[in-house]
Amino acid sequence: MDYDAFGDVIIFDTSYRLNKYNLVCAPIIRVNHHWSNVLFGICFLADEIISSFE
Incomplete structure (x- = not known):
């Protein structure tokens, strides 16, 4: 309902990149x-x- 009114999006992205560790x-x-x-x-x-x- 909020997305239709405001267009807000939540992103959870684990494919960003690995760091030096x-x-x-x-x-x-x-x-x-x-x-x-x-x-x-x-x-x-x-x-x-x-x-x-988890």
Whole structure:
């Protein structure tokens, strides 16, 4: 309902890139109706298996 009214989007992207420690960067980003990015949170994962996301 908010997306129809405002066009806000939340992105969780684990395919960003590996850093020098071979950790996956997983940012949670919001793009609002003004096309501004808002960083909600970020985590580093050792790998992309299901137990890492839990």
